[in-house]
Amino acid sequence: MNFEELKAKDKQYIANTYARFDVWIQSGKNAACRDESGKEYIDFGSGIGVNVLGYCNPGWVEAVTKQLSALQHTSNLYYTEPAVALAEKLCKATGYRKVFFANSGAEANEGMIKAARKYSFDRYGEGRSTIISLQNSFHGRTVTTLSATGQDHYHEFFFPFTGGFVFAPMNDIEALKASADETTCAVMVELIQGEGGVMAADVEFIQQVRKFCDERDLLLLIDEVQTGVGHTGHFLASEAFGVKGDITSLAKGLGGGLPIGAVLLSEKTESVLSYGDHGSTFGANPVVCAGANYVVDQILQKGFLEEVQKKGLYIRDKLSQLEAVEELSGLGLMIGILPKEKKAGELANECLKQGLLILTAKNKLRMLPPLTISYEEIDRGLAVLESVLK
Secondary structure (H helix, E strand, O other): OOHHHHHHHHHHHOOOOOOOOOOOEEEEEEOEEEEOOOOEEEEOOHHHHOOOOOEOOHHHHHHHHHHHHHOOOOOOOOOOHHHHHHHHHHHHHHOOOEEEEEOOHHHHHHHHHHHHHHHHHHHHOOOOOEEEEEEOOOOOOOHHHHHOOEOHHHOOOOOOOOOOEEEEOOOOHHHHHHHOOOOEEEEEEOOEEOOOOOEEOOHHHHHHHHHHHHHHOOEEEEEOOOOOOOOOOOOOOHHHHOOOOOEEEEOHHHHOOOOOEEEEEOOOOOOOOOOOOOOOOOOOOHHHHHHHHHHHHHHOOOOHHHHHHHHHHHHHHHHHOOOOEEEEEEEOOEEEEEEOOOOHHHHHHHHHHOOEEOEEEOOEEEEOOOOOOOHHHHHHHHHHHHHHHO
16 A cells, blocks of 8 residues: 555545654654654654654563553453552552552543542532633543633534533633632643643742642642643643642553543542442543553653753753744643744644644644654754754
């Protein structure tokens, strides 16, 4: 099958929900991949922040293959070692007490929302279930996580949406407080709004939200689907903000390329969900957990996250010297680039033609490269980006 035949079959048989870039990726190694013609690309997107150890990391492949040869699935009716090992590693790395495993970021956020409302119901009874979310946020594509997303264009077509969400502007603590009433049970935040344009919240604002939640016995829900597992140079971005959520969601990079979501429950919330309150047929799949165990082990190695921070600073220093760059945002290797003149989508397509895969977020180019990207790969990708920006 050639590329044109592949695209025709894609159009014929796959629901048309994606505006794909015009490339057929066939293989990859670390931060470089190849198309069907053998052309090589540097990948500054890592599958939207998923391939944190790059393409086909040998240790990750070995861990997944070994588990796949032993047991591919057994359901949560039975015990498996990879799930328990991963839960222990996550709890020890983050200070949380319990983990619920799902299959995606949206599912993790659904679990976080359910746990928050159950906590409030157990303590206060009915009528206290509203969650304050932030404007410009993105929390997923299920009906409920779309309802929690603070962008109007997502609130179309799929009526009726799940009720119980109100929205406050980011970095305005007084407006957020004014959004709370006797029905409020939680505040849900992204510390860096990835899909919203790689916009970081002010540290002071997040700390004020934490204090307000403590005063009102509201739960602080932190969506770290994109920021978690190392991309900011911290295992959790909340470490850089000096706060800890009552519940935190993870996904994307945790599996290293296989689908997984996780809900981290603190001492305050660890006992909220009991038998039958929540579940997932594929959650804690042993093959996925084997890959995630390897990912966590690598990221927690001494010096790994410090090197991520160094690479982020290196890239920012290079980009800040380009006249065509208006502004940089984000943290670590999660970087937003606001171009001065050209549109982000046009730039991303031109980068593709010249051998660079890069993401967009609203009016910005968005970088989420593998955490293992080499400086040689960084320089190659930046050379393309500089050429296109000029």
